[in-house]
Amino acid sequence: MKKHFLYLIACTFLLISCTEKKKEEKLTEYQRWHTVTLSFEGPETSEKADDNPFLNYRLNVEFTNGDKTYEVRGFYAADGDAAESSAEKGKIWQVRFSPSEMGEWSYSATLQHGDSIALSNDKLQGEEISITNAMGKFNVVASDKKSPDFRGKGRLVNSKGYFRFQDSGEYWIKGGADSPENLLGYEDFDGTYRMQSSESKGEAKTNEQLHRYAPHLEDWNNGDPTWKEGKGKALIGALNYLSSKGMNVAYFLTLNILGDGKDVWPYADPDDFTRFDVSKLEQWEIVFNHMQAKGILLHMVLQETENETMLDKGDTGSMRQLYLRELMARFGHHLAMNFNLGEENGYAEFTPVSQNDAQRRAMTSFLKKIDPYNHPVLLHTHSHEPARANILDSIVGFKDLDGISLQVDKREGAAEVVETWKTKASKAGHEWMITMDEIGMWHTGARSDSLDGNHDSLRRYVLWGTLLSGAAGVEWYFGANNTYHDLNAEDWRSRDRLWEITKHALDFFQENLPYWEMQAQHSLINSKEAYCYRKEGEVYAVYLPEKGNYSIDLSETEGDFTVSWFDPLNGGSLQPGSVLKLKGGSKIDFGTPPGDKEQDWIVLIKR
Incomplete structure (x- = not known):
């Protein structure tokens, strides 16, 4: 009896101990x-x-x-x-x-x-x-984590035509690299090779050599990721460099079979669209993780104009669904990314085999349906009218499409194109995010710093012109005929000055403007060459392209405003000019800038 009693006590003690231990066990x-x-x-x-x-x-x-x-x-x-x-x-x-x-x-x-x-x-x-x-x-x-690492702020979504962190409500504007479009055509990825060099007229030429990014090996840092005993260092270093310049987006294709580079696909075999290369996609994931940690948005372009009917003849049938589901399952968890339906999507004379409006809509809606996170979905456009308008006029107002990834051939008209489509989308009842992602002409794009030191026309018409017309960001395309072009660029330092100038604009917008509440109103300035973005009666940001006598019409508001100047070439803090205050109610001169009167300036007028 005594032994039985002691046995019960021992069992009770063991049960209590196990229960307490279980309570103490922490969840992962x-x-x-x-x-x-x-x-x-x-x-x-x-x-x-x-x-x-x-x-x-x-x-x-x-x-x-x-x-x-x-x-x-x-x-x-x-x-x-x-x-x-x-x-x-x-x-x-x-x-x-x-x-x-x-x-x-x-x-x-x-x-x-x-x-x-x-x-x-x-x-x-x-x-x-x-x-x-x-x-x-x-x-x-x-x-x-802290900024620029996206894990410090959360997921980016589309709001009022701009990127916004979903939980904090903080808005975000992008600037970065559109080239090389075949970023993932990299020799250190498994199963990656170039099927053939390109010979077609009107595109960048390639040879058999995949990307190596050797100039950026020096930018890899101890502790950065690699795979397979040191592979990946050069690409990781390149992304480090881009981030160090304050750039926060990179554009890349995930499928260019039949396209220009012919070196990027997720499949184990480019002739079988039902089987994926697991190791390659896991290596992509290492790179994507690093991009997010460095504050670089994943601009994921899903196809090219040459292959948009390759899967299911353009329909969202079994092969396209499988492709999109696999990408979503593996990469949809990333916080800062947008899906792009494909380069130059839709019919044009040079690309007659193309998706139609119904197919575009079906693909867009399918992406929205399978995405647990509501990433923005954009449509990359043709570069000029009527090819661009023929496609956009039929889909503007479609609720599942968040906006357009804009291509423009003539840079002098880029701001007007942005303003036109912002207005059309608003009238259609569904405001569009418009990102200025490919500037022409196709053969030139953004040249190297050595050929275009301060990128005067890009800075004027594209960077400031489009941002002050409602664009949600700018990416730089390297053209087809430059030495370092859209397919063979290995060293982002070839555009080092361009990144600096872009960073000045991003800083100005983030630090000084409620840009998500502003609209273009260029006619308030007494020059057709100037740009004006304003929140009526509160804040006005004005780009003045060159020396001149400029005034602004403040008849729409009353009260006093402060005047500051910003240097788009050198960045830095706001500076005082010859006039420190303006009074609303009439047309009034800005005064003169604080520095070089021959260059362009930004004027900030705030209540």
Whole structure:
């Protein structure tokens, strides 16, 4: 009896100890906005398996925090370490998620198998496959990151025609590189090669050599990411350089089969659109993660004008759906990115085989449907009328399209094009984000600093002209006929001065203007060569291109205003000119600038 009593006491003590220990066990901890990657063991398979793991399996994961729920697609991850191992087979499936809220999150994962089930949203379809780690919880705490790292501020969405951090409400404006468009045609990525050099008239010429970015090896820093014993350093260094110049966006294609570079695709085989190269995509992810940490938005361009009918003849059929779902599953968790429907989308005389309006709309709506995070979706335009208007007139006002990625051939008219389409979109009842992403002419674009030291016409007509007309940012295209052009550029230092001038404009907008509440009103200035962006009665930003006698019409408002000047060539603080104050109610002169009267200046007038 005594032994039995002691046994019960021991069991009770052990039970209490186990209970207390369980209470003390902490949930796995992640930081807000940081990527949560969960791995699940499932069936052993491979990229080349007869039972296609990309098409015939579907991993769905539901994440819940209070009344917030995200449904996120997962993906086949081979051995779970494919960036390093280059594995093509394994039994690991993964999901990536960036939590928006702090506190306790729970998740529930389901892996289902069935014919082409990856194309379906029907949760009842298919056979459920047993996986490890199918349910669980984790805790999310505050991020320790600071700007420019996007993990310090959260996700960018479209708001009032501009990028805005979803939670804080802070607005953000972009500036950076449109070239090289084949950024991912890089020799250190698995399965990457150039199918053929380009010979077509009217495009940048290539040879068999992939990108190496050797001039940027010196920009790689200890602690920066690499893969496979040191690969990736030059590209990571290039992104370090771009960020160090204050640039915050890079444009890149994810599919240029049939296009100009012919060196970027996500597939294991460019002739099979149903199977993806797991190790290559994992290496892309390393680069994308670094871009986000450096404050660089992912401008993801999904196709080119030459291949926009390659998948499903332009429809959003099975192959296009599979392609978009795979990209979303692997990369949609990133905080700062926008999807671009494709370069020069739609019919023009030089590209007659193209998507039509119904196909564009279907692709746009599908992206919105499968995106848990509401990334902006933009449409890249043709460079001139009527090709541009023929396409945009039919889709302006379409609610699923957030805006346009604008191409303009003649830089002198860029500001007018932005203003025209901002006005048309507003009248159609759906305000557009317009980003100035490719400036012409096609053969020239933005030349190297050695040929165009201060980039006078770009600075005037494109940088300040479009930003002061409502553009949400500017990216620089390197042209087709320059020595360092849109396909072969290896060293972003060739445009070092251009980045500096762009950074001056971004700083001015961020520090001085409620630009998301402003509209273009160039006619307030007594010169057709000047630009004026204003919030009526509150603030006016005016670009004066050269020496002259300038005035502004303030008849629309009353009261006193301060006058400051900003140097677009050298940046820095606001400076006083010859006139310190203006009074509303009439037309009035600005006075003279504080420095070189021959150059361009920005005048800031604030109540």
